[in-house]
Amino acid sequence: MTTPAAPPRTSATGTPHTRREGRAKVTGEARYTGDIPFAELAHGWLVTSTVARGRIRSVDTDTVLAMPGVLAVLHPGNALRLTPGAGLMGPDANLQLLQDDRVPHVGWPVALVVAETQEQARAGADALVITYDEEPYDTAFRADHPGLRPTAPSPLAMPDVDQGDPDAELAASAVVVDREYTTPEEFHNAMEPHAAMARWENGRLEVVDSNQGSYAVAQVLAALFSLDADTVRVRSEHVGGGFGSKGLRLPHTVLAVMATTILHRPVRVVLTRRQMFSLVGHRPATAQRVRLGADADGRLRVVEHETASPTSTVHEFAEQSTRHSRTLYAADAFRLRTRVVPLDVPTPGFMRAPGWAPGSFAVESAMDELAAEVGVDPIALRLRNEPETGPVSGLPFSSRNLVACLEEGARRFGWADRDPRPGVRRDGRWLLGTGVAAAAHSAGVGASTAAITAEADGTYTVRVTAADIGTGARTALGQIAADALEVSPESVRIRIADSDFGLAWLAGGSMGTASWAWAINEAAVALRKKLADLPGDMADLPPEGVTAHADTTELLAAREQRESHGYGAQFAEVAVDPASGEVRVRRMLGIFAVGRVVNPLTARNQFIGGMTWGLSMALHEEGVRDDASGGLANGDLAGYHVAANADVPLIEADWIDEHDTYNPSGIKGLGEIGIVGGAAAVANAVWHATGVRHRHLPISLERVLSGGRR
Amino acid sequence: MREFDYRRAADAHEAVALLSGEPEARFLGGGTNLVDLMKTGVENPALLVDVRGLPLDRIEVAGDGALTIGATMTNSDLAAHPEVRHRYPALAEAVLAGASGQLRNMATVGGNLLQRTRCGYFTDLSRPCNKREPGSGCSALNGEHHNHAILGWSEHCVATNPSDMAVALAAFDAVVRVLTPEGSAEIPLADFYLPVGDTPHRETALPDGALITGVTLPAAPVAARSRYRKVRERASYAFANGSIAAALHVEDGTVRDVRIAFGAVASRPWRAREAERALIGGPATPEAFAAAADAELAAARPLAHNGYKVPLIRNLVVSTLTELQEAAR
Ligand SMILES: Cc1cc2nc3c(=O)[nH]c(=O)nc-3n(C[C@H](O)[C@H](O)[C@H](O)COP(=O)(O)OP(=O)(O)OC[C@H]3O[C@@H](n4cnc5c(N)ncnc54)[C@H](O)[C@@H]3O)c2cc1C
Ligand code: SF4
Secondary structure (H helix, E strand, O other): OOOOOOOOOOOOOOOOOOOHHHHHHHHHHOOHHHHOOOOEEEEEEEOOOOOEEEEEEEEEEHHHHOOOOOOEEEEEOOOOOOOOOEEEOOOHHHOOOOOOOOOOOOOOOOEEEOOOOHHHHHHHHHEEEEEEEEEEOOOOOOOOOOEEEEOOOOOOOOOOOOOOEEEHHHHOOEEEEEEEEEEEEEEOOOOOOOOEEEEEOOOOEEEEEOOHHHHHHHHHHHOOOOOOHHEEEOOOOOOOOOOOOOOOOOHHHHHHHHHHHOOOOOOEEEEEEEHHHHOOOOOEEEEEEEEEEEEEOOEEEEEEEEEEEEEOOOOOOOOOOOHHHHHOOOOOOOEEEEEEOOOOOOOOOOOOOOOOHHHHHHHHHHHHHHHHOOOOOOOHHHHHHOOOOOOOOOOOOOOHHOOOOOOOHHHHHHHHOOOOOOOOHHHHEEEEEEEEEEEEEOOOOOEEEEEEOOOOOOOOOOOOOOOOOOOOOHHHHHHHHHHOOOHHHHHEEOOOOOOHHHHOOOOOOOOHHHHHHHHHHHHHHHHHHHHHOOOOOHHHHHOOOEEEEEEHHHHHHHOOOOOOOEEEEEEEEEEEEOOOOEEEEEEEEEEEEEEEOOHHHHHHHHHHHHHHHHHHHHHHHOOOOOOOOEEEEOOOOOOOOOOOHHHOOEEEEEEOOOOOOOOOEEEEOOOOOOHOOOHHHHHHHHHHHHHHOOOOOOHHHHHHOOOOOO | OOOOEEOOOHHHHHHHHHHHHOEEEEEOOOOOOHHHHHHOOOOOOEEEEOOOOOOOOOOOEEEOOOOEEEEOOOOHHHHHHHHHHHHHHHHHHHHOOOOOOHHHOOOHHHHHHOOOOHHHHHHOOOOOOOOOOOOOOOOOOOOOOOHHHHHHHOEEEEOOOOOOOHHHHHHOOOEEEEEEOOEEEEEOOOOOOOOOOOOOOOOOOOOOOOOEEEEEOOOOOHHHHEEEEOOOOOOOOOOOEEEEEEEEEOOOOEEEEEEEEEHHHHHHEEOOOHHHHHOOOOEEEEEHHHHHHHHHHOOOOOOOOOOOHHHHHHHHHHHHHHHHHHHHH
């Protein structure tokens, strides 16, 4: 076989590429699930409970069924029976919708009104009268809640750790920092609301969804509705943000499938913003206690980290805040605990950098407190506690460049000139300060399959059930495939987000690109081998082309154990007006080490987006639960503040070169690390500005005016 | 959302005529508040009479220097008007501190004066709220009330008026001009917003069906040196947690004229008359400013979770008056 004369090419990865679908998105040509027209489409509108705990006594369907356009009212009395035990990562009873009359929290789905138009469905939902037998409820989380208990074993649970002799090390420590930190309930409310259209076509269930992993969603739906996996097809071409909220909980998808199965016509369900505040997971509040014992020079003897968070009575989800303390610093002893208490609140879930984000706030704040106590520069303190191997796992690192991130960041931020004294810099009514924090995020890989077809026209088609939730995954995969095939990205077609393409990891856990890239690389190797073995040349390919498949399941299982993380250093400068309580971030810098960066353009987007969120977490975000109802007092974007443009100053993000082939693609994943440590860097800067330590987020006007109180 | 009729009025009299005898009708200004409330089901009008096309979209300057601001002038145009920027800078600053560029382009002066509270329970139909449903109770009194009133509230309602613009208008003794089927009338802003009492659903002295045609600002030389300072949880796109409109005229170290009004502390813009009285004729020192603030805030009754507003307002009085004094030097 002769290879076609290829133009001289440079590597596609590592160079900036604008999004493949960028033009379609800015011109409105790209359609999201809620926008796509379907013939005969009916619309479902969710009705959610207004009480925090109890039982549904009655659903007055007659009035609503008589309203114009209303086709059906689904409720626990007439819903399809679902198969128990289904779930993305173990059984999740949140999927068991309309199965009984129990109400576990405010905002729980109690009915679905289906009508000819969305407006009619909504009018029906507004008019539906539901009565409840209310029961006493408990929605108030606190660090000393008597119901706190160890977490149940699950694939996501970080086991408690007792390593070394923490008590002896504490006793031997010259300095002990023992502090409690809290973070509030936080919400991701993606720009595109959750939406799904379901219909039966030729004996197959077809779902057009907005999710982070169509293969996983298809598997869950098949299990829930007792269908053959082959009969379910889920697609999710364009997704307007997910942040962890589009995969685990699927009320819109499940109810659209239920409705289409009952009504025999296509049904679409779109969640409202308010519904998104209770149905798609959120970051639970955390109460964390950190105890650091150190020698007089700051060398850590012991790290203790206890984290507690609320979950629902439906399903256990615990915030794994100790992830951060497991990998950042060396110590002779560790005591790590995760506790959870079921309350009458919605079930929390994954929210960008779950565990890492709140955990880093507590641990990196405590490190800053230790630095001040010991009288060591905060960066020097971190360098002094750099581990050789995984501090808790004992495993070798696949690579670790936290030191390089801190040093490069310090150089670029101008850290060397910093006066360590708090509360001494003024600019008019503003007090100024700077802060630093370390960041980390696990670099995982999930088993994935991919297929590549060498088409008869000389182009290539890659099929992988990836999801592009706005990150630019489609573009990055094009770059990866182009390099693996040694062709230009323009000659590679990328098809994603179709469960028919087979097993693939989700766009989650910062593992998407890393997982899909590995499979694509393997498929490319297989394809090139197939092509090389072909008689004749490329011009003689059969009309259907030549396809090669890959599956990384076995390769992944055969890997040696390593501790593999991305690392980073976050810097912030803030201004605080102690008279008004206002805090303004003046600049932020993040330097990261995350393996191979496929597309610098979209990578920087991810870092800056994450850092902006860190700022927002530090200063703004807080779900306020109303004791009188058990619901959220600010469950919309008017009440739940995220940083506005005017809050976000110059944010710079960059990375250092890192070569790591633990994943042969060299990719560690970078979607989440940008938020990790951000809130601590800001809080540490507020301390440096004012001399007041803020251990409770957000750092609101009220807290600044009251000197950092709870 | 209920289906409604929509009419457009060509002049003020027609607008009033269209509305009269229609208890379920509302005037529509920019719609930036009313339409949101219709979407959440708080307002359910059967008829909207659009007043945005009325020829009330300009400022007229009277011989004595008083400004009459047309009710349908947009917030953006108001803030950009040279007479306002030079003679009442605090008013321009207050308007610009509110909402966003797009919203200010739509929002009208009349609508701004009548915008409803931002108490979260008011728009949550599943919760009791005396303002929305008289007699149902006040959820905020013992609930979430971080940004509720510290002055002038009653146990029937602890909500605040959210307008920034109205705070500056209150400082400058504005008069609201209205038109009813019976003819035109004037209501001083000080009397325009009613005390809460046990009727929190009745917010203003505006007669039923009355159209706001404009707002008159008497000439006030002191207003040329005025400031509006708004403190909020984020740098833009947020309502105030505390704000102040202030004007100060000092001669030889003695306060000759002063105007102070607070926002986000009561059901109406709060004119700080006690503070003004304490300052007039006295020294213009930070200590005097602080004492004046304390005199006004002696009446404050913070709720369980909004006590921070007392020091916040006190600090704003001191820092804003100090800045005004320094700027005048
Ligand atoms: C996201 C957001 C943020 C905001 N932030 C701020 C802020 O920070 N500060 C602030 O002050 N405001 C803020 N606002 C509120 C905004 O200022 C008001 O919505 C606006 O001023 C209302 O004016 P409008 O013309 O749109 O009123 P509309 O919504 O049209 O009407 C409001 C009310 O006034 C009545 N009305 C209108 N015109 C007349 C008239 N001529 N005579 C009699 N009645 C009339 C209507 O019937 C209705 O009851 C914000 C609004 C939004 C949506
Ligand atoms: S403060 Fe006023 S608006 Fe808020 S709930 Fe109470 S009565 Fe309603």
